[in-house]
Amino acid sequence: MKKILNLIMVLLLATSIVSFAIADEADDPQDEETQEEIEIIQYKYGAEVRLLQLEKVLTRNIMMGDKIIEILQELEVETTELELIISEMELLNEEIQLADPNSEDAVEQFVDMKNESINLTKEFRVILHSLLNEETIVTLREQMKYFYKEEMQSLREQIRNMIRNFNRNRLHSIYDIVGLADEELLEQYKDGEVTIAEVKVQLREYFNNLTKEEKRHLFSELKINNIRGVIHAKAAFEDACEFVHERKEVRWNNRLSRINDIEDSILRGQMNNRIRGRIGGN
Numbered sequence: 001m002k003k004i005l006n007l008i009m010v011l012l013l014a015t016s017i018v019s020f021a022i023a024d025e026a027d028d029p030q031d032e033e034t035q036e037e038i039e040i041i042q043y044k045y046g047a048e049v050r051l052l053q054l055e056k057v058l059t060r061n062i063m064m065g066d067k068i069i070e071i072l073q074e075l076e077v078e079t080t081e082l083e084l085i086i087s088e089m090e091l092l093n094e095e096i097q098l099a100d101p102n103s104e105d106a107v108e109q110f111v112d113m114k115n116e117s118i119n120l121t122k123e124f125r126v127i128l129h130s131l132l133n134e135e136t137i138v139t140l141r142e143q144m145k146y147f148y149k150e151e152m153q154s155l156r157e158q159i160r161n162m163i164r165n166f167n168r169n170r171l172h173s174i175y176d177i178v179g180l181a182d183e184e185l186l187e188q189y190k191d192g193e194v195t196i197a198e199v200k201v202q203l204r205e206y207f208n209n210l211t212k213e214e215k216r217h218l219f220s221e222l223k224i225n226n227i228r229g230v231i232h233a234k235a236a237f238e239d240a241c242e243f244v245h246e247r248k249e250v251r252w253n254n255r256l257s258r259i260n261d262i263e264d265s266i267l268r269g270q271m272n273n274r275i276r277g278r279i280g281g282n
Contacts, residue, residue, distance in 0.1 A: 034114060038107050038240075039233040045166035047101035050110055052162055055096045056155040058117050062089050063151060065124055067144050077131055080270065085124045087262060087271055091255055092116055111240040112247055164190045171199065177221050180206055252279050 040046035065086045069079045092113060099109050128137065168190040175181065185202065188194045207215065252275050259275070262268040 034111060035233060035237045037114075038110060038237055039229055040166065041107055041110065042229065042232050042236070043166065044169050045162055047106040047110065049159065049162045049166050051096055051099055051101055052155065052159045054110070054114055054117060055093060056152065056159060058089060058093050058096065059155060060152060061117075061121050061124075062086055062093065064144050065089065068128065068140055071140060071143070072131070080267075081127050082124060083267060084270055084274055085120055085127070087259075087267060088255075088274070089117070089120050089124075091258060092120065094258075095251070095255075107236045108240040108247065111237070112244070112251070116248075116251075161192075164192060167196065173225075174222070177225065178203075178206065178218055249279055 037050060041050060065082065069082050069086065072079050072082070096113055099113070100106070103109070132140075168186050171186055171189070175186070180202075182202065185194065185199065189196065189199055210218065256272065256275055259268055259271045262271060
């Protein structure tokens with residue numbers, strides 16, 4: 001029984017509430033972390049969860065980058081390259097916010113935007129390390145450790161609510177498989193009135209009343225369900241890894257038409273050169 005309960009928790013929650021981390025680099029989108037992250041995109045609300053988590057990470061990086069630039073300018077350190085990166089992060093963040101989580105290419109969008117976010121973050125970090133020594137960078141990190149927490153509260157709450165919606169739907173699917181019906185409890189979970197631990201208690205009580213044969217059959221059904229999801233995610237990920245460079249060029253050309261929104265004319269011109277140079281070198 002414990003094995004079945006553990007499997008259910010993996011099926012329902014492991015890919016949805018795991019902390020969303022940006023890796024140090026992503027020169028190639030084919031990495032296991034991203035493949036695991038897109039497993040939930042095939043389900044309702046899954047893509048919205050991932051896009052919001054990506055937006056949260058990038059928003060935090062932009063806020064920290066702005067603060068770093070402000071401090072460096074007070075120290076009379078040249079920050080033009082860093083400002084260009086932050087401006088491009090802001091353009092990317094707008095694209096994340098406008099992305100359609102229900103589109104057929106939701107996986108491709110997520111893979112592309114996540115990898116670009118990683119690479120821009122890495123580029124910022126490399127340039128910062130070329131400008132400052134490690135001791136100064138550590139001091140900067142300490143100064144900014146908590147300053148963005150309050151500003152991120154809204155996004156955190158959106159993600160929390162979306163995860164509840166996602167998990168409620170997954171719970172409903174599992175309830176159908178195991179033959180349970182408790183819409184009230186699921187709605188209470190979605191609304192934050194009960195915890196996932198309380199839902200787990202109900203599942204445990206249900207499994208306690210099953211025969212060994214029923215448990216074995218149920219375990220088999222859930223395992224097959226999980227394998228299907230993994231296979232689907234793997235295929236979607238492999239498809240997303242094709243034509244990456246072609247999609248990059250389309251995004252960069254679209255971005256060129258939006259840089260006019262940058263108020264600083266010098267920065268706008270430099271951003272134009274930056275993106276055109278990238279298109280030429282793609």
